[in-house]
Amino acid sequence: MRTKAEHTEAIHRDRRVAVVINTRSRRGRKHYFEVLDQIHGLGFEPLAEYSVVNPKRLRAHLDKALDLQPDLLIVGGGDGTLSSAVRHVAHRDVALGVLPLGTTNNFARSLGLPLDLAGAIKVFAEGKVADIDLGMAGDRPFANLASFGVSVEVAGKVKPWLKRIIGRPAYPLTALTILPGHTPFRAYITVDGKRHELLTHQLNIANGRFHGGWQVAKDISIDNGKLVAYQLGSGKKLRLLGETLARATTGRWRSLAGGPFVTGREMLLETDPPMAADVDGEVRLRTPLTLRVVPNGVRVMVPSSFEDN
Template identity: 90%
Template sequence: MSDLRTKAEHTAAIQRDRRVAVVVNTRSRRGRRHYFEVIEQLHESGYEPLAELSVYNPKRLRELLDTALATGPDLLIVGGGDGTLSSAVRHVAHRDVALGVLPLGTTNNFARSLGLPLDLSGAIRVFSTGKVADIDLGMADDRPFANLASFGVSVEVAGKVKPWLKRLLGRPAYPLTALTILPGHRPFRAFITVEGQRHELLTHQLNIANGRFHGGWQVARDISIDNGTLVAYQLGSGKKLRLLGETLIRATTGRWRSLAGGPFVVGREMLLETDPPMAADVDGEVRLRTPIRLRVVPNGVRVMVPDSFEDR
């Protein structure tokens, strides 16, 4: 990102010129309800957006992101869930534009990893009081991702969780849906090769994280979206009851050990093989199958974060 403005210059430009464009996914959990509130609060905060776009048809999301970027903003403000924000990350990666995040989804993993307020007013306030930071970008083969690649039960859960249940319950909709799938789910064997060392495990669920959160709960106390590494970890083992127990513990307490003490494999690049070959959920999109090579691109994306965010 050496051809870009410095982070300080970029922050100053956003706060001085207020050149922003806005895209809100009105199909997200809170997008439809809050779209006009988003626009109103931005105007009240002194912004006159170069574009104000709502996404009613998810198939047009990429087109509308391109339309917004064509106006030449310093800050692209995007409202939606993690899938929407992952698409936005791919659009702004390695470009001289920062991403402003409005967390309007169910789990809001990406926003949580950035330390953003989850309320609308607080998130908008960050655009005026925060700073530009460079965070890591994950790559699954040639597909960028912001937060997580997952394998196993969660891939089926993502395809079967009911939209009305997400709207009603929020985050608990995912573990509840998992309970209906787990009895018939078969474990798989995974092989993770990192720096020449091959790790083998039998599990129902494997995650490889770039961000700090999964399902709205923190993966580990000391994980970061800005430390230049990916973290692989399983939930449970090959035993369904153990997976169920760990899922319920996380859902009720959100507790995880540190990277040093937990069941984690950490590295800048990983080769994942599974038996049998499996589909991958990459930030909410199921398009890849194992074997997959995953790596991290340090400082691959510019985002607007609270001033308290530790930018390495």
Template identity: 75%
Template sequence: MCRVRSKLDHTAAIRENRRAAVVVNTKSRRGRKHFSEVVRLIREAGFSPLGVFPVDDPRRLRDRLDEALGLGPDLLIVGGGDGTLSSSIKHIAHRDVALGVLPLGTTNNFARSLGLPLTRQGAVRVFTEGKVADIDLGLCGDRPFANLASFGVSVEVAGTVKPWLKRLAGRAAYPLTALTILPGHTPFRAFITVEGRRHELLTHQLNIANGRFHGGWQIASDISIDNRNLVAYQLGSGKRLRLLGETFLRATTGKWRSLAGGPFVVGKEMLLETDPPMAADIDGEVRLMTPLVIKTVPNGVRVMVPQGFVDT
């Protein structure tokens, strides 16, 4: 692990030296459309980027991030959605470089959890007027994640949602797609063990959150991406009609109200078992299978945040 500067020194270096590298996912519609604009805004903010790396093939993202980090920036500016940003976080975890977030996705859960402006101008302004903060990472098995590990309907939604629907409906595309899948979906049983206590539930969907937002909407007001805890919660119960009602409510109003009731499960480390074994959707990547140990990594990654962000 490399030597890491204090947050104050790191913030000062970014403001004074403006050493930044820029990586933008231009495969996405918004990234492609706004690429020239965001580079212009970054230059107008006083940065002369050490390198600018458009990524039109997601398979090359890792290579482009390595090239950008090889230039030794104090600030790695990344433009894209939650999947792009989650991949970037894996590269800078525990390193002496801060992530600058340009939210160019559909839901922008990570940016929302940090309290970042969702406009391109506002996001760039944070690079010059904000501060460096150390936030928590989630760790699902051996895979770091910024925002959410989910199980159940969402795994099918991630592989089914149509790009045209995302363009047309924005963040509502996900619950709208879920409405088409739910009638034929089978509930599963999940067992969550936290601090020796085993919780059992029957549901169609289970989420374990590090951040505050899911699908672009707030999960709960007292959840934080920087409080050393994960929060597990179900969407609906094993009763399909309940989840259909809740999903329809979210798709049409943007608001969440659980008809199933029951408390959230909170803890620093969780053992998740499911019957049957299930795939995990980790910030948009479907890779691992249960059983899994999911935990927090305190102060795992550096980011630029607004001055008002509460950094613990």
């Protein structure tokens, strides 16, 4: 692979890009032509431009775009779309350019990207290439988060129309309808030979800095070579209700130094009972599950101010 400096120079000089936009995402259809106009306005002449109407065709479109060997693959959509893109570009000599067109845009926030389209697109012309961490849940790569508990049910029940109308608050509001009938579970997290036990309704293991569009902790990074496990609330429903309301209204959360957090490069997660895992929006795996981080596993385009470790 090229050095990051060489890769950055190639993008700025040659402008070999391909564009894939999920027009089923929250803002994808509305802004599709606007996005293309702005990309062209910065002097880019994409090798190809793909509009994803059927989400089942996303991977095929990503493959076709990568077959053109662009230096920069620009992908627009929500976190699920971008997670698929991350899996495609991982360990390859191509940078991922992120267009935040979803509801929460956790991945874009973790990269420090502007959430307005003009600002995000400007990064392609003026930003730099960086290598960030890649999470692994079993053999499944993930960009941002693996979660267990209430959020798995929320992912299956949140209404698309509600996300379109109110955005991020759709998730905690849906959670509030599920909580009264939800049963807490025990989780056992083994890191560096030490076993941590907790009782909770919700457990998250994060690679990125954001969950639900809000910062998890100010000292978490998507580029520090560690995963962070944390519970939302506890086994008590009233406490989780309070945490959910606080997150929905203020986004406040404690610093990593203040806990309750478990950090490490690799974690073995066991739960009682065994549970489904929501990995970047896709529910496919179950506990017990080993999660680990691959430092510098993904190449991305970021603002020049991004701290690249």
